[in-house]
Amino acid sequence: MKKIIFLYLFLTMLGGFACTNKEGDDDEWEKLIESEAKAAAEQYKYLYSQTPKDRMPKTYYPQEAKLESSSTSWWTSGFFPGTLFYIYELTGDQKVLDLGVEKLEILAKEQHNKGTHDLGFMLYCSFGNADRLNPNDDYKNIMLTGAESLASRYNEDAQVIRSWDHGKWQFPVIIDNMMNLEFLFWASEQSGDPKYKDIAIKHSNQTIKNHFRDDYSSYHVIDYDPANGEVLARETAQGLHDESAWARGQSWALYGYTTMYRLTKDEAYLYQAKAIAEFIFSHPNLPEDLIPFWDFDITEQAQEKRDVSAAAINASALLELAKYVSSEQADDYVDKAKIILKNLSSDPYRAKENEIGGFLLKHSVGHFKANSEVDVPLTYADYYYIEALLRLKKWY
Template sequence: MVQLINDEFKFALDQYKFLAKNIPEGLTPQSFEKNKPVNYDIKWWCSGFYSGSLWYLYEQTKDEAVKKEAEKALKVIEPNQTYTGNHDLGFMMYCSFGNAYRLTGKEEYKTIIKRSAESLATRYRPNVKAIQSWNKNKYWDCPVIIDNMMNLEMMNWVSDNGGNPKYKEISVIHSNTTLKNHFRPDFSSYHVIDYNPETGNVKRKATWQGAADCSAWSRGQGWALYGYTMMYRFTKDEVYLKQAKGIAHFILNHPNLPADKIPYWDFDAQGIPYAKRDASAGAIIASALLELGQYTSGNEKNEFKSAAETMIYSLASPAYRAKLGENGGFLLMHSTGAYPLNSEIDVPLVYADYYYLEALLRFKKWYL
């Protein structure tokens, strides 16, 4: 594993230098489809993952050119600190500026993170006791998605590092509301809960990117696992630890989890075993399991570590990892964005790379 991690970071450094050449000024990289780079505006929810990945690369390699590119990528997304159009500020600004601050200690980065938390807090709905994910539209009144758990990390961190304590309070309230309404008895999660914004009552339990309202969308299970593990880190509330363990056991014991432990895009997808995989879900789950292993012991710790190890070996294999100079410069192949919307199917995705690099770093830091 030591050799694999070192090799993967060396490969990733070279590959991302190739990727950097495909990004037009002012945009952020997302994918590579039909032999063309796909880049998006900074308001896209994934805009922070590129710079975040670059900071992970810098942390491991100390390559000055990659640091320079990471700083340039931060400048591009800096205006997002005042954005209030969706719930994704944590993805956008903490994966990026959070890692930058952790590695450099620059106060200007911390200020931007604090401002971003303030922007995200504007989406908290007291009647619902949750942060509204998307704006009201023809499908939803007040939708809250399981992905939203990920954006609480920034809120917690700001409160714990000299910012307003209300952000952490909001995170805890949101987590408790999600715990109550998003989960089934088997610890699987719905994707979207639509609330009545006046009463806070649940109107509908549904999906947007999953196979069916009642299915377990794989990346959503990953967000849930990562989210409650992270909430335990910040609060030490045993309820969150119990939830994270329950989600982990649901994933790892599911009869539809393949032998290489990289999930199909939905645990209940039609056409298994021929359904598309989602490498991004595998990377997120691996990273989350490695952290969860830090809070468990004995057989359970070994189970989580061993499963994450299998996922990393799978993702590092030619079955999922691209060759140098191919795949548009992205590291991993075979992710699935939104299958029911016919969007980003069997392609590289920037966040798959981010959580893969994070999983490699976590394994090295905690288990080697």
């Protein structure tokens, strides 16, 4: 009997230690999120002060000490105000909210832009977050007009939304386009018109059918025949080569299908998201810190540039995907997201105050082969980093 009691007390003590350690871990993360959010608020106020009033910050070139901004028609234009709204949500800093609202004024005209598929990034990440925090009919009307502009790029014969209007392709669709579909679901919910949601589902299904290899890695670009939907080419424009796995493309896919599952509860989307996660996190070329190189199939040391933007997207996606899987798998996804966020919040990835013009994260890659935005901060890396911190906060 004494042995049994001793064993019980011993196990209880271990359980107490486990509980204490978990509580300690929770406290540590809450403090880190609070610290990162406060620092981000100050850095983004500075970034705002360095950006022309009619422009959006895009990247910063450390060697030249040069901030590069963009017009609102550039695909990343919605991320800066969106990040400001996320920072406000984490801090309650009214000044940050006000700066985000100011930037919406120059962005509103993009609701009429029918020349891009990226209106989800541009309008839903910005006006969508603004409206979520402070519901506003003007914001809703702008987004509904924008959703109609996006829907105008849909081809019923191919059952996909056209991505680019440039290049050699007849009807190119890139994996990035998965990120604009939530915007269409929102439009159906708000308008009562199911056509937007239906477009998103058809596009998503065609992408599963045509974009993925047997190992669940994704091509970047699929070129369709707009007359009948036949696949004309499978390519990887921003990756190393056509059969390589461009890192950010895999991240867009993971995030996109996780979101599609939330919106539809279609098990095919959940299966796809889990399979993509397995590809990413079991890949032998993924570094131990879980911050991927810009392509999973790099072959030379000269190509070894990390893409922090892909890591930030992955962390945010995993924290949502964890809601829809078994508790054991959820723990694994959350643990991986924490590893990513812990690493992104410290050297060599996290910038010091005003170090890179006010951006938060260093070492992203836009388009390596074109020598465009290589090893620089990028506005969307910051956006998904803060989003991931916000999602992690909601776990506690």
